[in-house]
Amino acid sequence: MKESVIENTIEIKAPSIEVEIKSEVAKKEKNRLWLYLVLIPLIFLGDRGIGAFLEYLTMTSNLRYSKLYNGKGEADIVILGNSRGNGYYEPEIRKITGMTTLNLSYNALPGEIGQALIEDYFERYKAKLVIVDVSLVMKTEDQVITSFRPYMSKSEKISALIQDVSPATARGCKISRLYQYNSELFHRALYYLGKQEGDWILNKQIKEELLTHDNLADSLDVVIKQGGLDNLKAIAEVAKKHNTKVEFVIAPYHSIWLNKIHNIKDFLAAIKNNTGVEVRDYCRFTNDKTCYSDYLHLNKKGSLLYMKKLQDDGVFALK
Amino acid sequence: MIFNSIHFLEFILIFIPLYYFFKGKLRLWFTLGASYFFYGYWDYRFLALVLASTIFEYNLALYLEKTEDEKKRKRLLITSIVFNLITLGFFKYFNFFIESTNGILGLFGTGTIHNTLHIILPIGISFYTFQAISYTTDIYKRKIKAETDFAAFSVYSIFFAKLTAGPILRAHDFLPQLKTDQKFTWDNFETGLARVLLGFAKKIIIADSLGSFVGTAFAFPEKYSSLYLIIGIIFYSFQIYCDFSGYSDIAIGLARILGYRFPQNFNFPYLAKNFSEFWSRWHMSLSSWLREYLYIPLGGNRNGKFNAYRNLMITMLLGGLWHGANWTFVVWGGLNGIYLVAQRLILPTTDRIAKLVPKQLFVPTAMIIVFLLTCFSRIFFRSNNFEGAFEMIKGIFSFNDMSFSHLPNMFVIIKNIGLISILMVLEYVHQSNDFEELVLKSPTFKIIAFSVILWMxxxxxxxxxxxFIYIQF
Incomplete structure (x- = not known):
């Protein structure tokens, strides 16, 4: 009798447990469906929302390119160059000329971006003088072009350049707004939030070992590219079109480096022939080791001397 | 095919649904075919080598199990070990052997051997051979039975998720899993996917970002200040950790999506307070392999202190050589052997200090010392030759220019320090809260984790x- 009661109880309970498990599984699956319905739009909207906030941060920064595109970039003198262009020391220029300066130089800045920046500048502002350190057209790095993507939405020219050199990056920026800010320039923009820039100069002195023995290749000749010469020509033309004086200059190199560029004269002559603008050659301005932070870049002391030389030679003069 | 490529994404998106579509034997053969495709995509010429090696090991193991005669069994085990070591030696160490011999001959002013063979290293061979050795050794020791199903054995040998850089799997862990038809579950899918994303985040966000900085420091140590080089070797330690543990996370996550459980390979190694603990937390599948199949057979801790130290040194030197055919790896292994021996020698002193000093001070200090010494040994691991390693050491210990304001690439440094700090905080939190458990239990955590990782x-x-760095080993 007892046994049959137990059997009956089991018979009654078993289906109810099964039903409970099934309903729990169904509930879990329903929750999961809801979860994905929340998750997928959240990822997309979050990307857009955070991206919009990062754009706001970028455009409120005092970084040179943010100023160029946020309406605060107007200056008397506009400077353009690669990392060597940072040796055109803004506070000193302001001191000796009394004019405001916007230095648009950047590490390994390619000529294509340089041209786009100057054209964008003149679409927005006026200037009295444009100084271009022509070493910017010696090398082009696609990676540097794509690093300008935080400003894609502000400049059709930059956007087109990125599309041209890296369609994958351009596509990535369309898919993810956050990816547009995956760039060192964005980090710099963050750094200059509420802080003034213009002092990108190194204070250190070149290492003694580099002067006693170098590991450089035998030849560091410039590969003279028509594209680079065209960029310089376009820069000169747009400045002249806006009645702005253009100065092409080349900053000093330490002789260890310079002696390995065997065709520097050909390079400068090619610029003159293609653009009609004479390059002021300061390659051999000084070989004092206390003026260099490495073979290519002047330190603060070197820069101050160099700025004085430019002033004495009338580079900053407007007529 | 590497995990962080678009080709792999295409491969896995096709593989997963088909894997669950097939059942039983068919699934095993399909997984085997996919694994051969994965391997052949890198270099199809080595498929024959992998197949021949699998057939050889499979038959030898079956024969070993049937054999009762102990002498014969021992001979079979030795045959398997020698076969694997010759394969590894030929492909990985032949060039190294010729170069080292030429170096010695050069010292005596005699002629040199002309190396006419330009041998390419088959990807993952170090992992593959160690796994094969452990399989036959376990059968010899009667710990496991030889696998009779050729497809299952082959998948165990060459399964794509762990083929190129581990974890080194043990037969008793993985083969039973292959014999059961794993069912698709959302829990496995989600926890696996979370682990895969975490691995990609470690690799793409941290390791690759650190890699370019580290590359310049090691390529031109003479150009940079001591502080830059110190930051370079610290960054390298985090690069290799995020690269390799990231790879392991992806492998473990992929296996989980397919219903398999792989062993953990890392357990927050930079939180280790001593070197023994470090090695029980770093590349755990290799450390336990070396302990079980090299250190203990050599005598382990038995037969007195001197023999234990000798065994430790041999294990670490060979462990170093396993990583790469270069004397720099041997020195790296040797340095770590010295650390382990020194730690045992000074144990009574450190125990006394630990009792005197508050725990809050002793533990972080111990962690920092272990970390910095590990960073130092890695100079040899990362440098291509001794010249480069000594140049780096000279640059660091000259303590020339320790000013932060003179550092180039300051933005890269700040960004990377920020990323490493986030990683360390997450690691610390992760110690007491299992990531996968949290993904399973809390839908809110799941949403936040998936979103934040993708945004990052x-x-x-x-x-x-x-x-991935370990693919070259």
Missing amino acids: IALFGTFSDSQ
């Missing part, structure tokens, strides 16, 4: 298709 990858990821 978009915002900080380096998309350069760079190889």
Whole structure:
């Protein structure tokens, strides 16, 4: 009798447990469906929302390119160059000329971006003088072009350049707004939030070992590219079109480096022939080791001397 | 095919649904075919080598199990070990052997051997051979039975998720899993996917970002200040950790999506307070392999202190050589052997200090010392030759220019320090809260984790298709 009661109880309970498990599984699956319905739009909207906030941060920064595109970039003198262009020391220029300066130089800045920046500048502002350190057209790095993507939405020219050199990056920026800010320039923009820039100069002195023995290749000749010469020509033309004086200059190199560029004269002559603008050659301005932070870049002391030389030679003069 | 490539994404998106579509034997053969495709995509010429090696090991193991005669069994085990070591030696160490011999001959002013063979290293061979050795050794020791199903054995040998850089799997862990038809579950899918994303985040966000900085420091140590080089070797330690543990996370996550459980390979190694603990937390599948199949057979801790130290040194030197055919790896292994021996020698002193000093001070200090010594040994691991390693050491210990304001690439340094800090905080939190458990239990955590990882990858990821470091080993 007892046994049959137990059997009956089991018979009654078993289906109810099964039903409970099934309903729990169904509930879990329903929750999961809801979860994905929340998750997928959240990822997309979050990307857009955070991206919009990062754009706001970028455009409120005092970084040179943010100023160029946020309406605060107007200056008397506009400077353009690669990392060597940072040796055109803004506070000193302001001191000796009394004019405001916007230095648009950047590490390994390619000529294509340089041209786009100057054209964008003149679409927005006026200037009295444009100084271009022509070493910017010696090398082009696609990676540097794509690093300008935080400003894609502000400049059709930059956007087109990125599309041209890296369609994958351009596509990535369309898919993810956050990816547009995956760039060192964005980090710099963050750094200059509420802080003034213009002092990108190194204070250190070149290492003694580099002067006693170098590991450089035998030849560091410039590969003279028509594209680079065209960029310089376009820069000169747009400045002249806006009645702005253009100065092409080349900053000093330490002789260890310079002696390995065997065709520097050909390079400068090619610029003159293609653009009609004479390059002021300061390659051999000084070989004092206390003026260099490495073979290519002047330190603060070197820069101050160099700025004085430019002033004495009338580079900053407007007529 | 590497995990962080678009080709792998295409491969896995096709593989997963088909894997669950097939059942039983068919699934095993399909997985085997996919694994051969994965391997052949890198270099199809080595498929024959892998197949021949699998057939050889499979038959030898079956024969070993049937054999009762102990002498014969021992001979079979030795045959298997020698076969694997010759394969590894030929492909990985032949060039190294010729170069080292030429170096010695050069010292005596005699002629040199002309190396006419330009041998390419088959990817994952170090992992593959160690796994094969452990399989036959376990059968010899009667710990496991030889696998009779050729497809299951082959998948165990060459399964794509762990083929190129581990974890080194043990037969008793993985083969039973292959014999059961794993069912698709959302829990496995989600926890696996979370682990895969975490691995990609470690690789793409941190390791690759650190890699370019480390590359310049090691390529031109003479150009940079001591502080820059010190930052370079610290960054390298985090690069290799994020690269390799990231790879392991992806492998473990992929296996989980397919219903398999792989062993953990890392357990927050930079939180280790001594070197023994470090090695029980770093590349755990290799450390336990070396302990079980090299250190203990050599005598382990038995037969007195001197023999234990000798065994430790041999294990670490060979462990170093396993990583790469270069004397720099041997020195790296040797240095770590010295650390382990020194730790045992000074144990009574450190125990006394630990009792005197408050725990809050002793533990972080011990962690920092272990970390910095590990960073130092890695100079030899990362340098291509001794000249480069000594140049780096000279640059660091000259303590020339320790000023932060003179550092180039300051933005890169700040960004990377920020990313490493986030990683360390997450590691610390992760110690007491299992990531996968949290993903399973809390839908809110799941939403936040998936979203934040994807956003971080978009915002900080380096998309350069760079190889995983351990693939070269």
